[in-house]
Amino acid sequence: MITLKSSREIELMDRAGTVVALVHKALKEAIKPGITTLQIDRICEEVIRDNGCTPSFKNLYGFPGAVCTSVNEVLVHGIPDHTILKDGDIITVDVGACYKGYHGDSGWTYAVGEIKPETRKLLEVTEESLYKGLEQAKPGNHIGDIASAIQEYVESFGYSLPIEYTGHGIGRSVHEDPYVPNVGRPGTLELLKPGMCIAVEPMVFMGRPHCVTLADGWGVVNRERSLSAHYEHSIAITQDGYKILTKED
Ligand code: MG
Ligand code: MG
Numbered sequence: 001m002i003t004l005k006s007s008r009e010i011e012l013m014d015r016a017g018t019v020v021a022l023v024h025k026a027l028k029e030a031i032k033p034g035i036t037t038l039q040i041d042r043i044c045e046e047v048i049r050d051n052g053c054t055p056s057f058k059n060l061y062g063f064p065g066a067v068c069t070s071v072n073e074v075l076v077h078g079i080p081d082h083t084i085l086k087d088g089d090i091i092t093v094d095v096g097a098c099y100k101g102y103h104g105d106s107g108w109t110y111a112v113g114e115i116k117p118e119t120r121k122l123l124e125v126t127e128e129s130l131y132k133g134l135e136q137a138k139p140g141n142h143i144g145d146i147a148s149a150i151q152e153y154v155e156s157f158g159y160s161l162p163i164e165y166t167g168h169g170i171g172r173s174v175h176e177d178p179y180v181p182n183v184g185r186p187g188t189l190e191l192l193k194p195g196m197c198i199a200v201e202p203m204v205f206m207g208r209p210h211c212v213t214l215a216d217g218w219g220v221v222n223r224e225r226s227l228s229a230h231y232e233h234s235i236a237i238t239q240d241g242y243k244i245l246t247k248e249d
Contacts, residue, residue, distance in 0.1 A: 023067075036080075053099045088112065
């Protein structure tokens, strides 16, 4: 069931989202060759708790980390561990924070040191596809308009989007209805209305979109183990468009 949020609820989500943005600000400084994904997890949890929030993903469906740390070919749900990041790696850190029962969710892919031009291109295209999707986020449009804009842009570069992993509604739960896929047709799926809060999150493979779950039961890669990237904002649909909740005000 899709719930429309009141302005008071959106204020709480905006606060949660601002804390998520503060975490990403800290990560921009912290992510360097030599850091482990567990150290990254600790930094995230500290910023989340220092700002009066709790980490949304800790124990969610049994996930062991405070955040997801997905390195190189791992698309989503990487578990923080003793992996040491090297120059030329990429890492997606997916951060969720809960403030007074309301969640914010934003994932971002970072370069570790100097990355190859083709890797840089994957990151740029995936980030831009998030904004192509967001351009369609307004009352009267449908979820399928967001999906179609993301798909058209990403596929024009020869990259792919797995259908199994999607964005989602967000609010009192970090994952709510509706699904917000990254593949779809204009004018289909739910009608967007003011007060709807959703996470838009293109997850992109450089190669083909055949997903495999790793032996740890969490990390997701594709069969050919190509690089992958992921950019996400949580937004509220407003009277005339959208407001990004997961950024600093
Ligand atoms: Mg996320
Ligand atoms: Mg999400």
